[in-house]
Amino acid sequence: MTPEQIVRTFVDHFHRRGHRCAPETSLIPPPGDPVLFTTSGMHPLTPYLAGRPHPSGRRLVNVQRCLRTTDLNEVGDRTHLTVFDMLGSWSLGDYGIAQSLRWGYELLGDGFGIDPGRLHATVFGGDEQVGPDQIALETWTALGVPVELTRGENWWSNGPTGPCGPDSEIFVWTGDGAPTGTPGGDDRWMEVWNHVQMRYHRHDDGRLTPLRQSSIDTGMGLERLEMVLRGGRSVFECAGLTPWVDSVRGLWRLDEESLRVVSDHLRSAVVVLGDDVRPSTTGRGYVLRRLVRRALTTLWRDDPSRTLSELPVEPYVDTVRRFRQQAEVGRLRELLSDEERRFRGLLLRGRPVVDRCRSRGPLTEQDYRWLHDTHGLPRDLVDGLLGKGG
Template identity: 60%
Template structure:
């Protein structure tokens, strides 16, 4: 293992206490100005310790900053501050430690993989979908991740919709379809193998009678109709770039989301 801690910046001093503590435990440790966690532009934030594990085949070499085979597995965030709207940091009245570990990353490391896509949970997805759809590695990973996540959401009772949690599976499905249809619009989610659906539902102990195929079929039909309508409407805008006003009009009047419009639009 190898640890990195906050090395300081113009606002906050180096986390010398964590540096000393990890060293006393006997782990190699180095400071880094990247060891800072925040919830967003404003809100709770603070320094963190990041625990990395070696994923290479041979003995460990270098550090997490010099060798990508060091994989961050765990971190400890010391919530010491609140970032205000004007950019200033305000000390929190009560400090806490927020700690988290990547379970999928742990599985990958235990199974000797370089990423979560090398685990026994993803290998069947990559193999079977890779045989059906010729995609580069990055797109194949995205399709596997999105479809697997969709199966879990459907099994947990979430149904696609335009608002709330229902928007999550709808976005996932439509991003997959946009990717699949980019090179071949005959591709269909009906090609999703049964063993991937049932295996995922069984693994997460979800109802095996979840109507995954019916939902995917309905969503594909809806999205196909939307794409065809979008192509007709966007024909009026061919040859010129779209403005923000155009995007708002296409969304509010025709129900065309911005990412789909950008995918279909031919500016020149």
């Protein structure tokens, strides 16, 4: 299936079950949300998950572009991306977890043709405050899907306080041969879909009280699902990543991890720019700057003459289209080139400063702090491009 066919299959499945489309938002969260970027499809729906009536009803479905800064250091492996599309469905005080899991099982098997024998679920096994999720356990058992019970791994929360509750994650076997082991012990089990029960509110003192409305929030990464359906070994083989991977590989010789980092970060930067974020020293702009400069740091380790102006226009065009943005591609390329020029200037100014520090001996933690706070030179830049301090 193409990504477009996957999205259509997902949305149609829930339309037939009474869900209506919730509008997609940009990567910029709604006012009052403390998170820098939209990290999941539920973020724009937070007021409705808390009990406010949604104009489209109590059953919703959509696709939402997301960005997770928590995964930045994981990018380079086979499954993590900075920006991705999230397929989501919601029950706002309507049906419960058993119905959600049964519909999910039907979609994966009947809709996407995934062999049920390749599925494994994890379920909240209980802790000192809340007992095991017996309904989810019984639902999966009745469907013939093996279950692994966990604690914290299957407890969803939006932070130390606020809405929270048990979840059940669906994993698909991506290894060769028959499935073995469990998701907790074998990383060939890849998580594709999480079904969250928002049932509680956690208070500052750790107490849990029931929410006025119990809701279901599910999220499935489009690129991971595409990887499963293609029989691929990584998300970087998927349609939305290959324009970047092929362009970067065609221009520069990089090891596999570096190739993935550069491809992911440049693609992500284009999406962030397309939602009107600009590089800066704080907040969202700093995340964008970090993406661009980490990609450049990786490129310049072997050859500082490499430049983003060598990249063809096709990956930009493809990314803007796939993420349903209206940005002008020429302007996006200009913005990346401007940031590259600023970064080159920072390197020229920073190298003699770092050399003076190193002349006194190996760099200390105090040196790193001073280089960052006074000259804007982050540690990874100092170590990666300006010489390790020993």
